Amino acid sequence: MNQTLAAGKSFGTATTGKLAMWLFLVMDALTFITILIGGIALRNAAPSWPQADVILNVPLTAFNTFLLICTSFTMVMALNGVQRNDQKSLVKYLGLTILGGVVFLGIQVYEYYHFIAGNESLGAALSASGFSGDKFLPSTGMYGAVFYTTTSFHGLHVLSGVIYLFVIFLQAKNGIYGSDNFDRVEIAGLFWHFVDLIWILVFTIIYLL
Amino acid sequence: MTNLKKWLPGIWFMDPPKDISLDGYRIDNVIQYTDFVITLYFGIVVAALAFFVWKYNSRKHPKAAYEHGDKKKHLIMTVVMGMVVFLSIDVVIETMSFRDLKEAFWNFPKGKDVLRIEAMPMQYAWNFRYAGEDEEFGTDDDVVPPQNILNIPVNTPVVVQLTTYDVIHSFYLPNFRIKQDATPGMVTAIWFQATETGEYEIACAELCGNGHFKMKGYLKVQSKEDFYTWLSEQEPEVTEDDWDDWGDDEDEGVPTKWGWPWKEVK
Amino acid sequence: MKDHKKDYFYNAAWLTIITLFEVWIVGTNLDRIAMVTILIAFTVTKMMLVALIYMHLRYETKLLRRLIVLPIPLALFFLWGVVYDLSFNWTI
Amino acid sequence: MSEHQSVWRKYIFSLDHKMIGKQYLFLGIFFLLFGGFQALLIRWQLAYPEQPVPWWLLGFLFKGSGGIIDPDMYNQLFTMHGTIMIFWAITPILIGAFGNYVIPLQIGARDMAFPTLNMLSFWTMFLASIVLLASYFLPDGTAAGGWTSYPPLSLEEGGIPGHGQTYWTLALTLAGTSTMMGAINYVITVIRMRAPGMTYFKMPLSVWGLWLTSILNAIFVPVIAAGLIMLLLDRLLGTQFFLAGRLAAGGGGDPLLYQHVFWIFGHPEVYILILPVWGIVSELLSVFSRKPAFGYKVTAICMCTIVVLSSIVWGHHMYTTGMSPLLGKSFMFLTLLISIPSSIFFFNWLLTLWKGSLHFKTPMLYTMAVIWVFAIGGLTGLYNATVTADIYLHDTMFVVGHFHYTMAASVLFGGYAAISYWYPKMFGRMMNPLMNRIHFWGTFISLNLVFFNMMVLGYAGHHRRIYNPAEYDFIKPLMGLNEFITYAAIVLGAFQFIYLFNFTWSMFKGPIAEKNPWKSNTLEWTVDYPVPHGNFAEIPQVYNGPNEYSNPKVKGQDWVPQSVQIESAG
């Protein structure tokens, strides 16, 4: 079903799939932004709000941020590889990207586990911020709700991204992509960079501000 | 613009509940004005429709004009039409509305003469609280009449502050043309002034559960003397010191400790 | 197709440096307002770097770029409306 | 395209936009009936509170409560009525069915940009429907917090028992996902798949309407998705985004946040419903007046303006929440601005008729009815937009009347116009015009009696969502009118069966339709029935605008297909 795209040169060489991905990303961003707006508005109206580094592990998450930046780099290198028809570097960098994503998720799970299992020092940090108990849960005040909602929603995106990239990875291993056929790699890359981009926002709002 | 009602016919054949308030006429007026202009415009639309149906139906008028309506004069014509609608309806009702808000609905009365009431609706009843003799909320002489009873003196501005025990409710006084939501976690305010004595109804206008339909209160507007007699006959409620604690201590589903130190309206 | 390898590498480097700087600045006891402003500025910079270079927005048409930026003012309006209303109270 | 498709591929998991469109149509009609039936039960209760439901309204369904509707049931009824009508009836019919059916055909495309996504979108909707219907079998019944589902009422702590609300939230999230998939598809299809020569300003206005609707969907459904996620977390994980006050132990969030998020989406949603109708009306008026749409470009631009404005007026649903004066005034001003583009394109509609040659075929009748009911519905929006008037009218039957005029009346008539108009292309046969006429007049008269009198009730103070209005002394005098509305609604409902009958009967027994029965210009009428998968043997080259009716350069006929060059025509 090939149809000449006579109309609409206004988007240059961007393919239909790419435009659709961009549209999807804008929509997805709006969902994120709405959750963040909610968080910001609630925080702004709240009588008190814990300092970020009291409960959360900022250095560890900063490392995670660094990791995501690296995977964005490897992703774009994978694209660069396929554009040069360098199959090896495509597969290698895709693999690295997926690995990075998995490690990111692992660290996030570790962090969650640490919060949900609870311990004394966490309890102390919590009570310093005016919460009771020694577990940090979604029901731990507005703070817990906002933290878990944003980070887990982002985490789900990382997970989908990893799965998505894994599919591309398998296809790439079979050598179906090349310098004349890399659209799908690029589109998957867009999604992955978007996950990184949103994380930059989430990191600042949740962990730094 | 004085009382528009006198010279503009309404288009609604059922009358609204009797207006017994100082400022309700303002709302009636803006509605009346809107009635008038939109009837006019709707009339124009219907007249045009009827005329076109009669004049340009295919039997009478088999050959349509070839007219895109994209010339400059057409653009100007339609934009002017849009502006006429905007100026004749929107600008006028906006001016009226803003004026009324400034002069009445958002202009909370202050001073000694004002009766202050705290209201805390719950599923499915109205709780009211009067400050009592010392005019301070949170003292031992606060008056809490039986549920769903609100008495007010005539010709006296009344300010009601609301919050809610559970879900959102809305304090609706049809005879005063006003309503105000009560939302958990915040205190909202509304004011009104009755001009006639009598017994009226309070309704809850926000869906609040199965009993929403019968969440009804009784409003009694009395003369000042009657009101103060009534007030002095009520048992003062002994309050306890912990204001934030209201609710845990229920007596047959009726919260006992509730209320808040009166808040000033901005 | 032009090779952007170098750009990509520098971009990653910059992103890392800014992140490190952000984490460092949070540790200082800078004035709150100044800190928030700086952090937001940095975050926006980082997001732009990712979008423009990694997501190749720099190489897309102007129209696409504009369309993607368009929802941002809308979101800011929502932010303002909601934040303003939730922190507003009739009574004090 | 291979002709040997399995039944499975052809009718169930079809990738053909035309089949998917029909699937949506049947889904929508099913829920329209269902929602309409619930409406009649609502009406029964309002007119004869707490009296046994008669057999012809399926009274046996209420055996459990002695044949009467109990308060909880009533709340469930209007909640599901609103939800179903908006998200499961109108959205599938206008956007799902006609978006799918009409967009590719009218822009000269072989299919949607992403046929698989299109199919997935339908089946997600189907799944959503199953979740929604499943909630009827829960022991505590369906959601009962109104279609707006304001928390805390819609939370565990709010006091409605059972999982109905959870199902509702899930179903709506799924439906939203489906809508988002559809939106991506429609938006990109229009951008990318237009036939050569089909510039934006040569697209039929119906495509404009559907496209703008999809853009609104793309922007705002994600917003409500976020709100629904938060609501779901509040219900399932114990977060407290929307809880405050006594119910929220230890801090809590703000119920107003939900209202903001809901209406940021909710207001555009009402335009999502009406925009396809505006487009279809603009297009059909031109077809049946045999005259170009008056001010075509201006109409398109007005619709775009409304799309923009609609996203910044959500606060007008919240005037009585204790909104700050600044916001209250701004939202009133912005809301009233919408009446400028509205009246401009409304004026264009009327002027399309002017000097035309009006053919009162049934689609035209429905279209003209839209002019009537939308004028009333739109103009009554102005009362609501006025802060002071709305302090009185908010949450009364006046608002209910307003939105039934805009939504139920305008959108329903728009839907009927669309169904009647495209029926020959969809099913290859003509509907019976006599039955359509009877249905038209019956519906038109009874519908006005129902919805106008709702506004009368509201003006007289009758608030909405009340199980038994007779509880209030000030409503008692209105009960007669309530009864009258109910009679009218029953008549209204009864007339719908004529349409339903006509719809089904004509599918098998109607006269075979010609290729272009209405003598329209747009591309879908240049292909023969049944339109093959792939639509066009050869992608057409577009030369003219969609509305070149009565062009004097064309000899011998008053129409010319978009793909025929005018100089060489006739």
Ligand code: HEA
């Ligand atoms: C399709 C649906 C639809 C449409 C199109 C509209 C259109 C409008 N609506 Fe409506 N509205 C709803 C559906 C719709 N609405 C729903 C569902 C609710 C209630 C939700 C709930 O609470 O459950 C609601 C509630 C609602 C409220 C909140 C009321 C309240 O709860 O208190 C308000 C307030 O401002 C409002 C305003 C408007 C306005 C200003 C328009 C404007 O767009 C109207 C613009 C049109 C015109 C101004 C008319 C055109 C002009 C003419 C006819 C004049 C022409 C004359 C000549 C040419 C001579 N609406």
Ligand code: HEA
């Ligand atoms: C598009 C939306 C839509 C439609 C069409 C309708 C249609 C009707 N509605 Fe509805 N209504 C809403 C949307 C809609 N409504 C919403 C959003 C609410 C608010 C809910 C809330 O408060 O939360 C509401 C609330 C509402 C109430 C207020 C309840 C209350 O507040 O207490 C009432 C009361 O009378 C009512 C009545 C009716 C009636 C009599 C109809 C009649 O028009 C129904 C007549 C029946 C039909 C039109 C369907 C028959 C169809 C067929 C037979 C199929 C035809 C065949 C083909 C197309 C092939 N509705």
Ligand code: CUA
């Ligand atoms: Cu309280 Cu409705």
Ligand SMILES: [Cu+2]
């Ligand atoms: Cu609205």
